[in-house]
Amino acid sequence: MEVYSNENEQVDALKGFFAQNGKALVVGVILGIGALAGWRYWSTHQDGSSREASARYQQVSTALDASKPETLNAAAKFASENSNTYGALASLDLAKRYVDSNQLDKAAAQLQSGLKATKDANLQAVLNLRLARIQLQQKQPDDVLKTLDAIKGDGWTAIIADVRGEALLSKGDSKGARDAWSKGIASDASPALKEMLQMKMNNLPG
Numbered sequence: 771m772e773v774y775s776n777e778n779e780q781v782d783a784l785k786g787f788f789a790q791n792g793k794a795l796v797v798g799v800i801l802g803i804g805a806l807a808g809w810r811y812w813s814t815h816q817d818g819s820s821r822e823a824s825a826r827y828q829q830v831s832t833a834l835d836a837s838k839p840e841t842l843n844a845a846a847k848f849a850s851e852n853s854n855t856y857g858a859l860a861s862l863d864l865a866k867r868y869v870d871s872n873q874l875d876k877a878a879a880q881l882q883s884g885l886k887a888t889k890d891a892n893l894q895a896v897l898n899l900r901l902a903r904i905q906l907q908q909k910q911p912d913d914v915l916k917t918l919d920a921i922k923g924d925g926w927t928a929i930i931a932d933v934r935g936e937a938l939l940s941k942g943d944s945k946g947a948r949d950a951w952s953k954g955i956a957s958d959a960s961p962a963l964k965e966m967l968q969m970k971m972n973n974l975p976g
Contacts, residue, residue: 820854827856836867849883858888862897869904878904895921902933911937928959932967944974 830845842864849860861884868877881901885894902917914937918930931954938946951967959967 820856823852823854823856827852827860830860831863834863834867836871842867846880849880849887853887855888855890855893858884858890858893858897860884861887862893862900865900865904874904874908878908891922895923895926899926899929899933902937906933906936906940909940911940924958927957928954928963928967930954931957932963932970935967935970939974948974 826848830848833841834845835841845860845864849857849864852860861880865877865880868880878901881897881904884897888894898917898921902914905913905917914933918934921930931950935947935950938950948971951971954967955964
């Protein structure tokens, strides 16, 4: 699986896979699904209702504007009516708008709804990572650690280590934070992410 420097890159890849049928083969390779598996997945799931949901998701996502509550309401309605990957992607987009306006409780609730809507492991990982970051802002380190434990896949090791270290440090566990960040540095992460983790370690007391 491709190791992403941050979950934003994974979100973009996932949106490409689920929303742009013309790029199914290419994005399938990017996601580590493999060209043939990606194509079979797309062919199986891209029926009429799925195409309609994809088109509607594109509409509500493109229209999202935090200064226009009606667009947020439309996205929330779409997410609640679509217990599938498109609904989960809408929840992800909507949660970002809530975070931008410092409505962390609403953002967390939206991400949790998204987690119930999709069975895609990569999308679940992104949703959980976003949720963990919000819980960190809400000063809920124990919830952060529980959320991170739900993420599967080696490609997320460094990003999980980053957030885990921050949660442990907020609990006063400098050693735990050091151990978490060391694990991230030892993983197959991008040089930029490794450098950031090393800087955090260097700034630890003692």
